[in-house]
Amino acid sequence: MSSALDHKNATTPAPDAGARGAVASLLRMRELPVLIALALLVLVTYLINPLFLTAQGVKDLLLNATIIMILAVGQTLLIITRNIDLSVGSMLGLVAFGTGSLFSAMPDVPIIAVFVIGMAFGALLGAVNGALVTLAKVPALVITLGTLYVYRGLNNAWAGGKQYFAGDRPEEFGALSVNTFLGFPVITLLAIVVVIAVAIYMSGTRPGRDLYAIGSDPDAATAFGIKVSKRVFLAFLANGALAGLAGVLYASRFNSVGATTGTGMELTVVAAAVVGGVAIFGGSGSVTGAALGAVLLTTITSSLTALRVDKFWQQAIVGVLILTAIIIDRVASLRTAKKLRISEARNV
Amino acid sequence: MMLNRKNKGRTGRLGSMVAITAVAALALTACNSGSASSTDTSSPSAGGGDQKITFIPKQLNNPYTDVVLGGGKKGATEAGFASSQVVGPLEASASSQVSFINAETQAGTNVIAIAANDPDAVCTALGEARSAGAKIVAFDSDTNPDCRDIFISQVVAKDVALIQTKLISEQIGGSGEIAILSATANATNQNEWIKYMEEELASNPAYKDIKLVAKVYGDDNDTKSFQEAQGLMQAHPNLKGIISPTTVGIAATARYLSTSAYKGKVALTGLGLPNEMRPFVKDGTVKEFALWDPAQLGYVAAFAGKALKDGKITGAEGDTFTAGELGERKVEKGGLVIVGPPTVFNAENIDKYNF
Amino acid sequence: MQQTHSSRSGPAEGEQVPVLSLSHAAKTFGPVVALADGTIHIEAGEIHALVGENGAGKSTLVKILAGLHHPDSGDFQVAGQSVQFRNVAESKDAGISVIYQEPTLFPDLSVAENIFIGRQPKGRFGLISKATMVREARKLFERLGVPIDPTRIAEGLSIADQQIIEIAKAISLDAKVLVMDEPTAALSGVEVERLFSVARSLRDRGTGILFISHRFDEVFDLCDRITVMRDGRYISTHRTADVTVEQIVREMVGRDIGALFPKTPAEIGDVVLKVDGLSRAGVFRDISFEVRAGEIVALAGLVGAGRTEVARAVFGIDPYDAGDITFDGRKLRPRNPQVTITAGMGFVPEDRRKQGLVMDLSVARNVTLTLRNKYTTAGLINGGAERRAAQEWSKRLQVKTGSQEYAVSTLSGGNQQKVVLAKWLATDPRLLIIDEPTRGIDVGTKSEVHRLISDLAGRGIAILMISSELPEVLGMADRVLVMREGRITAELDRADANPESVMHAATSSAGGTL
Amino acid sequence: MSETTSTTSTAPAPVADNTKPLASEPKGRTGAARILMGRDAVTIYALIAFLIYAAIAIPRFASPVTTGFLLLDVIPVLLIAMPMTLIIITGDIDLSVASTAGLTSALMGVLWAGGTDIWLALAISLLAGIAAGMFNGFLIAVLGLPSLAVTIGTLALFRGLALVIIGDNAVANFPKALTAFFTSKIGGTGIPTVMIGVVVVMVFFGVLLHFTPFGRGLYAMGYSKEAASFVGINVARSKFWLYVGSGAVSALAGIYWTLRYTSARSDNASGLELAVIAAVLLGGVSIFGGKGSIPGVIAGVLLIGTLNYALRLARVSDVVLITVTGLLLILSVVAPSIGSAIRQWRHTRRVRRSFTRKAT
Structure with missing residues (x-):
């Protein structure tokens, strides 16, 4: 009997399963359709209007995607845990205006300090959301709808009619969104680093995997001993910090920051995540997918302009994309379910 | 996502009720004591009695608007209003001004000065205000002429249009493709200017080599204007110049140009605030642009309102009134009052202005 | 009746400190006493069985061990150290690993990840090494001898496979104490044998194992000692070699089985429900049976055998691929519960909180929920008529509640079950499907529910009862249909139905021990 | 929005208990009290x-x-x-x-x-x-x-x-x-x-x-x-x-x-x-x-x-207005939760205390 633990000659999965599995899992990857759609879009646009992929064109495409990309990454952390943060636009606005104020109060502040302060400020705002959601155990949708208003109100009260302009900020700060490195704008590189870092965190660390577990089945996660509240709180905090980073970058890139900066961004961000294959009910999806979703959405805008297509179509196309994304997910999951059911039926 | 079906407590009701009412009351106390936008003039001057004027801009918290309203408040005090107020929406949508007009009607405000987001959407509400005895002064952006008593225009619409076409023609050397980046598609003032620009470009032989290839709208939103500017470059590779007859649009476009490869290659002019445009003029992105003194707009609007309310004028063609330190103004055809000629700003003179 | 009240009996051998020792633990939920005296002592290197009827307090005891519940009183020691677990993690850290009856996997995560969640093996840069994780998982499955792909996601796995994964998880934890709450309920004979050999080798390595099962053959085959519980109390502990099955059963039940269920003979009438060749791919196959008026037909079998699924398909909740359902001579349309209800069928589901009742609504509204269309005037609900009907039915079933207006969530489990019954009786049904009629109900109310069911049959209502409790099945049913792995494997008359015949048909591994 | 697409049996078996979670769970209220004290009534009073x-x-x-x-x-x-x-x-x-x-x-x-x-x-x-x-x-x-x-x-x-x-x-x-x-408007009613x-x-x-x-x-x-x-x-x-x-x-x-x-x-x-x-x-x-x-x-x-x-x-100013709207919304969901959280905490403390009393 004692041999059971060392017993080796049980049915071993075929060794080549690994290679086949790799191809299969590549095909299963939810990022793939987004990537293909993006590639097609860029290609078609380029063929019709070659200017689309000039150095400046590429730079603009990347810059446009940068801020939404960072926000989508943060939002994905939350959606994966079955939460949501609708207040990102308001948080971004507050931090962006805060960045302007900071430069105006202390023109010589080191740029790195601005990033740190901006992210800390964002993290604080995110922490308020997280604390309300996890301590009071109320749905994130309602809480962040509330803080969407509250933060926007604070921003208006703080800024009033005041705006800070690009000229009020040091040139090196603005240059971050102008200068390029290997053809990539500096802030885009920063965003890509963020995406990679968070992607590694989500797939390669235990706390990251815990987030998936929480979203997959919150009750099971509790039963399993995962500190659900703590993880969710930290996810809100991280999302806030990323919104803060996006706010600082916004101030670097755009001309003015004021009371209305970032209004209405929340739905674009959620849309980017959904298009990127993040399941709205948690448990699956990746930050890479969400980032690609963000790039796809912003690229559509640029493509339509470059193609001189009536820009009125843009929003409708975004809507169709979102619906397509969720229908794809649904069809895929139904097919898997059916396949599994039938294969098991054969086993019986 | 809102699946944490855990907490379904249904007590604490009294608590939350008390809390809700407390917040409401608190909010009101806060507003009664120190409302940011209300400044009661300290010395109601002779003859003013207890007349009140309220300014309703397109949108609060907009720098250009703030300059206009600064002049308006000054004018209101000098003209002898007992108090002047500024109320308005946080977003410049067509219908958002209506409830403010309604509240002012009910508050018994004597003069409502408004910059309309949509010429028609505010009409019914303004009509009710007038039947309640209020005088309506439109400024900056006109309403439907039937709905107001008088319109205080920056300058002669045609002049504004002409100066911008002249500037762009100079900057692009009299030939090439140009585009217009405007505010919202329904903005009354911008549309009128654009109409004159198009007429001028078509009729004036000096501009026969200039081709207007696109009109886009940035909705007076920094981000959107920025991206529209970017789109223009891509869609029209031969673009030589852009006219942006709106302060938000010109600043956003300047920001894009100055940070892109198009800096110095594509000319930009339009209407902008000197304080906002200063860095772009200095770094060479923008050579020259124009604007009137926005403060004068509000200033004259206040005096016009006073004259209307006192019955000195009716808004008919030929009426005249004195607008404080700016002297006498005459009402022109269609109830129009012109404030003054536009100023052209460039690297030499821009430091002399602070608004 | 034998009195083996050795409640103070610690480990019989004395000198060895038990690896886990719980003494006189009590746990109440409001007025409900779930556990009055939970006592168990598990030694390193033994497999210890815990037996008792449903509701004896086994699950509560397991939850205390797992750190999910905090006992109101009692002494809890692990390896001689007093412990008080505040949460699951602390229990896990102390070396206690629990496998639940119903596996709790994360459906979106891969199988390997489900096994290693929270302690994934790390590779370079301190990051999770997926390759190592998959390799380790594969090793575990090899050891268990099951071909599950560790890279697939858990969603869509059969209960048996989910159970295997739970076991793999616990094995990988190298737990000091392994608690298995009915792990074999959904496993086939081969899988059970495999599991047992793993369990034995774990024991030989010094792990203490607590094994909970209703299958006496397994208990006697596998375990070294047996602890019996009844009505939330510790009864006795025996060495397996020293006792017989009969002895254990007597201690478990504490009274004569026959007297428990007041089944009154009823006149059996015409066929009410006829199911013919019902199949659903992967769920059940070729199911045919009849239920007659006044007859109680029990659908027996192990959890996961497909009993509930058949009932749901008959009622119209789930679809089916082939077969016919005839009710009162008329063919029923699939997937339309509304038509089924109108035709005269009722369904008392197994999960009261999720399926049977709307917990936030009042007693009255729950009772009349099935009759939404009955008490209406011109399409509007007639509140008075509704309340009167609810009043009448609650009275008839003796639902104990302060008011008809109280939310049903304020009632005890037994009274909630009565509300569910009332709800269906109010529709004047011809056939009632009752899934696990007495699950989670205290012993007192239990016999009340049984009497009710018996009465209903007496009044000519056909009853299709699904039950996992063998005594309930044997005591109540006129006829027993036994299901295994999606098929009906036996149809037994009341006279032929006994523990052996039912268990034999339910498990392919001939369970002739009892 | 409370549906999951999961098909695995993920009934929260170990967490949910068929018995009542809290002794102090509010008793159901009768008709009149329900109407007068319900969550919606709070809004009406406010x-x-x-x-x-x-x-x-x-x-x-x-x-x-x-x-x-x-x-x-x-x-x-x-x-x-x-x-x-x-x-x-x-x-x-x-x-x-x-x-x-x-x-x-x-x-x-x-x-x-x-x-x-x-x-x-x-x-x-x-x-x-x-x-x-x-x-x-x-x-x-x-x-x-x-x-x-x-x-x-x-x-x-x-x-x-x-x-x-x-x-x-x-x-x-x-x-x-x-x-x-x-x-x-309808006549003079406004x-x-x-x-x-x-x-x-x-x-x-x-x-x-x-x-x-x-x-x-x-x-x-x-x-x-x-x-x-x-x-x-x-x-x-x-x-x-x-x-x-x-x-x-x-x-x-x-x-x-x-x-x-x-x-x-x-x-x-x-x-x-x-x-x-x-x-x-x-x-x-x-x-x-x-x-x-x-x-x-x-x-x-x-x-x-x-x-x-x-x-x-x-x-x-509208600034105050949107802030108040947001706060009201948050309060309306958080207030009941805070109440029940306090009760939960009290319950736990009471149980703990009795636990330690019996244990010693």
């Missing part, structure tokens, strides 16, 4: 309290003029809040309502500008709203897609179609008589004439929810879709019709918006969905589904509307 406060503290507030202007302002929210209440009670959501209204408005403008008879234009616009609702209903009820994701998609899609239809244009020259009717229609809609949804078998079923669906299907409720069909209703009422709101402001534009009513949801939640509807009432929601809408109007009358 509304009354605020009305009294405003009438005393804010000059000119207490007048029929207030009634008129205030009601004209809240009508769109009031209308859409009705179907939204039913949808949220079933545990779903519809974020596309404002876009449907915008689409209707745009369509109406284009039709009228294109020379269509005004009544025909109205009818077509209403049908368009119904079609939009059917589209949502099809995706959510028939295909079983999550409502939150679907309606974020249609929020963009319908607004996009509005833009496609009317572009940047605005149509303003609607028949004077019609637009005048939309702002006219109550807008259109309120008659709005009341009809409110009564319709109120009766539907509270006095019909269909409405009774919605609560069951909101608590548990399983429990609902076990009592013979056709969950999919009910959902479908709710979205159709939502589309129809959103279209009415769009028509009202167009004619009240005499302006058909693509951006009409944009952002209104959040205002509607905020009001519905403030009115005591649980975002989890299963709880809420029409009177509570009406009070919620009026509370926000009155606060808005009163603050504007007192010339308080």
Whole structure:
């Protein structure tokens, strides 16, 4: 009997399963359709209007995607845990205006300090959301709808009619969104680093995997001993910090920051995540997918302009994309379910 | 996502009720004591009695608007209003001004000065205000002429249009493709200017080599204007110049140009605030642009309102009134009052202005 | 009746400190006493069985061990150290690993990840090494001898496979104490044998194992000692070699089985429900049976055998691929519960909180929920008529509640079950499907529910009862249909139905021990 | 929104217990107490309290003029809040309502500008709203897609179609008589004439929810879709019709918006969905589904509307207003939770104490 633990000659999965599995899992990857759609879009646009992929064109495409990309990454952390943060636009606005104020109060502040302060400020705002959601155990949708208003109100009260302009900020700060490195704008590189870092965190660390577990089945996660509240709180905090980073970058890139900066961004961000294959009910999806979703959405805008297509179509196309994304997910999951059911039926 | 079906407590009701009412009351106390936008003039001057004027801009918290309203408040005090107020929406949508007009009607405000987001959407509400005895002064952006008593225009619409076409023609050397980046598609003032620009470009032989290839709208939103500017470059590779007859649009476009490869290659002019445009003029992105003194707009609007309310004028063609330190103004055809000629700003003179 | 009240009996051998020792633990939920005296002592290197009827307090005891519940009183020691677990993690850290009856996997995560969640093996840069994780998982499955792909996601796995994964998880934890709450309920004979050999080798390595099962053959085959519980109390502990099955059963039940269920003979009438060749791919196959008026037909079998699924398909909740359902001579349309209800069928589901009742609504509204269309005037609900009907039915079933207006969530489990019954009786049904009629109900109310069911049959209502409790099945049913792995494997008359015949048909591994 | 697509058996077996979780769980209340102390009643009290406060503290507030202007302002929210209440009670959501209204408005403008008879234009616009609702209903009820994701998609899609239809244009020259009717008042009461229609809609949804078998079923669906299907409720069909209703009422709101402001534009009513949801939640509807009432929601809408109007009358900046709206929303959900959290904590402490007492 004692041999059971060392017993080796049980049915071993075929060794080549690994290679086949790799191809299969590549095909299963939810990022793939987004990537293909993006590639097609860029290609078609380029063929019709070659200017689309000039150095400046590429730079603009990347810059446009940068801020939404960072926000989508943060939002994905939350959606994966079955939460949501609708207040990102308001948080971004507050931090962006805060960045302007900071430069105006202390023109010589080191740029790195601005990033740190901006992210800390964002993290604080995110922490308020997280604390309300996890301590009071109320749905994130309602809480962040509330803080969407509250933060926007604070921003208006703080800024009033005041705006800070690009000229009020040091040139090196603005240059971050102008200068390029290997053809990539500096802030885009920063965003890509963020995406990679968070992607590694989500797939390669235990706390990251815990987030998936929480979203997959919150009750099971509790039963399993995962500190659900703590993880969710930290996810809100991280999302806030990323919104803060996006706010600082916004101030670097755009001309003015004021009371209305970032209004209405929340739905674009959620849309980017959904298009990127993040399941709205948690448990699956990746930050890479969400980032690609963000790039796809912003690229559509640029493509339509470059193609001189009536820009009125843009929003409708975004809507169709979102619906397509969720229908794809649904069809895929139904097919898997059916396949599994039938294969098991054969086993019986 | 809102699946944490855990907490379904249904007590604490009294608590939350008390809390809700407390917040409401608190909010009101806060507003009664120190409302940011209300400044009661300290010395109601002779003859003013207890007349009140309220300014309703397109949108609060907009720098250009703030300059206009600064002049308006000054004018209101000098003209002898007992108090002047500024109320308005946080977003410049067509219908958002209506409830403010309604509240002012009910508050018994004597003069409502408004910059309309949509010429028609505010009409019914303004009509009710007038039947309640209020005088309506439109400024900056006109309403439907039937709905107001008088319109205080920056300058002669045609002049504004002409100066911008002249500037762009100079900057692009009299030939090439140009585009217009405007505010919202329904903005009354911008549309009128654009109409004159198009007429001028078509009729004036000096501009026969200039081709207007696109009109886009940035909705007076920094981000959107920025991206529209970017789109223009891509869609029209031969673009030589852009006219942006709106302060938000010109600043956003300047920001894009100055940070892109198009800096110095594509000319930009339009209407902008000197304080906002200063860095772009200095770094060479923008050579020259124009604007009137926005403060004068509000200033004259206040005096016009006073004259209307006192019955000195009716808004008919030929009426005249004195607008404080700016002297006498005459009402022109269609109830129009012109404030003054536009100023052209460039690297030499821009430091002399602070608004 | 034998009195083996050795409640103070610690480990019989004395000198060895038990690896886990719980003494006189009590746990109440409001007025409900779930556990009055939970006592168990598990030694390193033994497999210890815990037996008792449903509701004896086994699950509560397991939850205390797992750190999910905090006992109101009692002494809890692990390896001689007093412990008080505040949460699951602390229990896990102390070396206690629990496998639940119903596996709790994360459906979106891969199988390997489900096994290693929270302690994934790390590779370079301190990051999770997926390759190592998959390799380790594969090793575990090899050891268990099951071909599950560790890279697939858990969603869509059969209960048996989910159970295997739970076991793999616990094995990988190298737990000091392994608690298995009915792990074999959904496993086939081969899988059970495999599991047992793993369990034995774990024991030989010094792990203490607590094994909970209703299958006496397994208990006697596998375990070294047996602890019996009844009505939330510790009864006795025996060495397996020293006792017989009969002895254990007597201690478990504490009274004569026959007297428990007041089944009154009823006149059996015409066929009410006829199911013919019902199949659903992967769920059940070729199911045919009849239920007659006044007859109680029990659908027996192990959890996961497909009993509930058949009932749901008959009622119209789930679809089916082939077969016919005839009710009162008329063919029923699939997937339309509304038509089924109108035709005269009722369904008392197994999960009261999720399926049977709307917990936030009042007693009255729950009772009349099935009759939404009955008490209406011109399409509007007639509140008075509704309340009167609810009043009448609650009275008839003796639902104990302060008011008809109280939310049903304020009632005890037994009274909630009565509300569910009332709800269906109010529709004047011809056939009632009752899934696990007495699950989670205290012993007192239990016999009340049984009497009710018996009465209903007496009044000519056909009853299709699904039950996992063998005594309930044997005591109540006129006829027993036994299901295994999606098929009906036996149809037994009341006279032929006994523990052996039912268990034999339910498990392919001939369970002739009892 | 409380459905998961998971097919594995993930019943929260070890967590949920069939017994009651807390000894101090509130006892059910009887009829009168339920009505007087319910969560929705709180909103009604708050509304009354605020009305009294405003009438005393804010000059000119207490007048029929207030009634008129205030009601004209809240009508769109009031209308859409009705179907939204039913949808949220079933545990779903519809974020596309404002876009449907915008689409209707745009369509109406284009039709009228294109020379269509005004009544025909109205009818077509209403049908368009119904079609939009059917589209949502099809995706959510028939295909079983999550409502939150679907309606974020249609929020963009319908607004996009509005833009496609009317572009940047605005149509303003609607028949004077019609637009005048939309702002006219009933005699000297100050109550807008259109309120008659709005009341009809409110009564319709109120009766539907509270006095019909269909409405009774919605609560069951909101608590548990399983429990609902076990009592013979056709969950999919009910959902479908709710979205159709939502589309129809959103279209009415769009028509009202167009004619009240005499302006058909693509951006009409944009952002209104959040205002509607905020009001519905403030009115005591649980975002989890299963709880809420029409009177509570009406009070919620009026509370926000009155606060808005009163603050504007007192010339308080909109800045304060949006902050207060947000705080109210947060408070309305957090306050009960804090209460029960405190009870939970007390319970745990009591148990702990008795545990240690017995242990020693």
